[in-house]
Amino acid sequence: MKLSLEQGFEPDYISNALAMTNVHSITYDLLTTVFKVVTSGLSLTEALAECTYAPAVKMGREKEIGFI
Numbered sequence: 001m002k003l004s005l006e007q008g009f010e011p012d013y014i015s016n017a018l019a020m021t022n023v024h025s026i027t028y029d030l031l032t033t034v035f036k037v038v039t040s041g042l043s044l045t046e047a048l049a050e051c052t053y054a055p056a057v058k059m060g061r062e063k064e065i066g067f068i
Helices: 002-006 030-039 044-051 053-058
Strands: none
Touching: 030 044, 044 053
């Protein structure tokens, strides 16, 4: 992730893609995933927007959901 950010590739969306196969390994929850992205160099504001507002925009529901 850090290398991607250094090269100008930022994620469009952030999710944990939690599944039974990874619930006890690399991905635990969305908070852990956001923490990994922030420690890689994305600001907390950007990370929160990419796991809340950006998906709401994609669904066309940004006036109803997707903001804190």
